[in-house]
Amino acid sequence: MGKQLIYSVYFILPIILLWGAKPAKRGEWNDSFALDQTKVFQGFLTICIMLHHIGQKTCASWLFPKSRIIPGLEFFVPIGYILVSFFLFFNGYGAYKSYHTKKNYLNGFVKKRVLPVVLSLYSTTVIFFIARLLVGEKMDLPGALLYLSSIKLCNPNTWYVIVLPFFYLAFYFSFRFIKKDGVAVAATTAFVLLYILVGTSIDHNDYLIRGEWWWNCVHMFPIGIIFAKYEDKIIPHLKKYYWVYAIVAVLAVYPLYLYSVYAQDAFSYYGENFFAPDKVMRRRLTLLSQVFVTTDFVFAALLLGMKVKIGNRFLRFMGTLTLEFYLIHGLFVELFDHTFDGGVPSPFPIRNVFLYVIAVFALGLPSAILLKKLHQVILGTGKKKAENKLLNKAS
Structure with missing residues (x-):
């Protein structure tokens, strides 16, 4: 029982x-x-x-x-990559919306957007490194340095916080140095696509970009940016034909997921295991199926959210x-x-x-609270928030 x-x-x-x-x-x-x-x-x-x-x-x-x-x-x-796709969509969406709604948003962008993510990567890397030593894992100096640098993941779940800073930096440099908004969007998108092309050409390994989960949902970052750019045109259209889009999007999630499973069986991310000469093409065909299901999942979730708070x-x-x-x-x-x-x-x-x-x-939740407080102390953000609350009360 x-x-x-x-x-x-x-x-x-x-x-x-x-x-x-x-x-x-x-x-x-x-x-x-x-x-x-x-x-x-x-x-x-x-x-x-x-x-x-x-x-x-x-x-x-x-x-x-x-x-x-x-x-x-x-x-x-x-379905891990499907779940993470929602986060990447709003990483891109939020960056673009903030750029257009917050004055001088790019000033201090690296400190506000990139540094907290990098800090999260290395703080948890150190925690996991200590844990590995305590449970008895043996490692030599090169192995320890690989772990501490995150070239080999000490915390196995950190791929997301390794790639996200690079996407943020691509956004920052594109919008800092390119005056035309559409070209800046295209430049950021091109960077992510280049990352995907590189990722799909790398065999599974023990280091960076070690497998498909490093890139099979990152397309949602530029999709979030593009959606934000055209949101004023997209949302009225969705409202006009809401039930058509909502029903189709929700009903399509499972068939698209089944197609992604079929694509993984038919083409495979693991073509290198049997030395397929077309292994890179196999990965990209498999990836395409996952592009469909992740995009539809986010689309369906947002459509349902338009009617349910x-x-x-x-x-x-x-x-x-x-x-x-x-x-x-x-x-x-x-x-x-x-x-x-x-x-x-x-x-x-x-x-x-x-x-x-x-x-x-039960242990992860209080640990996350403590980790957040640690990050706030290091970045000085907790003190600023407390000061802002006092100012708001005083006013």
Whole structure:
């Protein structure tokens, strides 16, 4: 009976998402692009990403020996890139909207946008490095330097915070030095496309751009920028034909996902395993199928958000910790797994998947809070926020 408890997450998640949700009245619209709405949904997706990572450790088809497989979270195993696509869309969307609505937005851009992400990468790298030493992983000096530099991922979930600063820098240089808005958008898009072309040409490895998850949803960054640029034309059109777009988008998610699964079987990201001469083309054809499903997923979520306002205290709170929770929860995923990131035995393996989920969340959440406070102290942002609150109260 205890093993079956894990299936309760499929009932708990909809409750978490829809608790406090308010449907819009007939003829009225909710702003699904508002910051409070996107952060709430990102808070929900962060929980799903945690389940994705735990699913990879408990019921993924590639686990060996097969006796390690414990069913329950199969749904989450293959959809990590779909979940992250929403974040990348709003990374691009938010950067473009801020550039056009905030005065002198590019002044201090690197400090405000890039530095916090880089800090998050290396703070969690150090935490994971210490954890690896404590659990008994043996490493020589070159190996330690590879970990500490993140050339070899010490925290296995940090690909996102490695590539995102480069996309932000591409945005910054494009809009700083190119006067025409459309050309700046094209330049940023070209950079991301070049990254994808490079990524698809690199075989699976143990270092940077080590596999398809490094690039199979990054196209959503320029799509977010392009959407923001033409939002004033797109949104009225969507409202005019809302139910057509909403029904088609929602119904298309699953068929497009099935097509992506077929493409992975037919073409394969792993063509190099059997020395296919067309392995790069195989990857790009497979990628194309995932471009379809990620774009439609984000589109469907935003369309549904135009008619339903989601939000409750828990998700609003999670929405303030998305980056920190994303980066730190993996520490406990590894500590409670069979092995720590595929190396030495983990010190506290938990076989009951439901207890595994509870333990990861229960320790990951306070750790994310502490990590956020640490980042605020280093960056000096916590003090500034407190001063702004005092000023607002005084005024």
